Amino acid sequence: MPSGLVALLDDVSVIARTAAASVDDIAAAAGRAGSKTAGVVIDDAAVTPSYVTGLSPARELPIIWQITKGSFFNKLVILLPGAILLSEFLPWAIIFILMLGGAFLSYEGAEKVIEKLGGEKHGKTVEDVITDPAAFEKQRIAGAIRTDLILSAEIMAITLAELDLDNWWERGLALALVAIIVTVVVYGSVAIIVKLDDIGLAMTRSGSQAKRNFGQWLVDSVPTLLVALSFIGTIAMLWVGGGIIVHGTHELGFDLFYDIAHGAEYAVKGATGALSGVLGWLTYAAISGVIGLVIGAIIAFVLHKVFGFEGAH
Structure with missing residues (x-):
């Protein structure tokens, strides 16, 4: 085999190994960074069911699919390029964008609390x-x-802050x-949550008595679960x-604010x-929530x- 071809194949193998290592690095970095977003992910999952509560069951999955497509667009088309460009050219601007998002979330949550306490409603609600x-x-x-755009921005920002990748394309991937x-x-979790009552209803119609009883329990529990998730979403x-x-x-x-919350x-x-970690975090979260409410x-x-x-929910 000509030595030039051998050298070429050797170069190709080196490039392939380097690329494979880069992919491993990207996956590992994404995993570490993604784990930091767990709190916001839970918030997102808690908020979304409130948008289909009270609407026609036949429209629940189509509505969730529309929101899902919107979420993909938010993250991949709007936020991803913006995050990369900001990290490359205007890293100082990220904090201001995040704070605008935080102010919007605080406004949305506070308005829901005000309405629940008897304040004036703005926009139509399911009632x-x-x-x-x-x-x-x-x-x-x-x-x-x-x-979702605001919550996704927070997810992307937290992820970006945790990444230790040097190349912009690695951060992008x-x-x-x-x-x-x-x-x-x-x-996917939201779709399951909002269809639990339909799943339970199907279970009540066939199978063992235990299966039918469990199905009836699901049917009876879902309204309470959705109300609880709506409450959790507002707190979130x-x-x-x-x-x-x-x-x-x-x-x-x-x-x-920082000194009050962390103090x-x-x-x-x-x-x-022994409970210091959990109770300390709950204290910080509660004070952050009060600050957000005010x-x-x-x-x-x-x-x-x-x-x-006049806003619209």
Whole structure:
């Protein structure tokens, strides 16, 4: 075999091994970074079922599919290129974008709390008489995709911050991998959650008595589960939104929120022994949520009372 061909094949094998190593590095980095987004992923899964609660069961999966496509577009078409460009050319701007997202989440969560406490409603809800179901469905889908954009931005930002890859294309592949996995997991879980009652109903019609009893339990439990998830979703908006603001203001040199939240966290950790980790984290999350609620309520007041903005959920 000519020596030139041998050298060429050797070069190709080196390139192939390097590429394989890069793929391994990207996958490993994506896994490590993706694990840091677990809290936001849970928030996303908790928020989404509220957008189909009370609507026609026949429209639940089509609506979730529309939201899923919107989520893929958010992550892969809008946020992924933006994240790469920002990390390359304007890394200082990322914190401001995140804080805008945190303020939006705080506003959304605070408005839901205000409405539950008897405050004025803005936009149609499932408790209202819906005269145009198609338009209302589009409104709900748009609201879900809008909220997903903010949560997805947080997921992508956390992932980007955790990546230790030097090349922009490696960071891009890792971000894309995390985006695809997170979207499939979140909206696959949501689809299962909202169809649990249908699954339970099918189980009540055949099989053993134990199977029928379990099916009936599912049917009876799903309404409570969806209400609970809606509540968790609201809390999640405030917690994540407030947490972004706490972290962002600290990064910008304003430490009041950060000192309050982390000071309380460390105090609880120091006083609770074996449960210090869990209780400390819960304390930090609770204070972040309160900060998010206050800031969100101020934003809602300014938008609705000062500027007369009528939002739509």
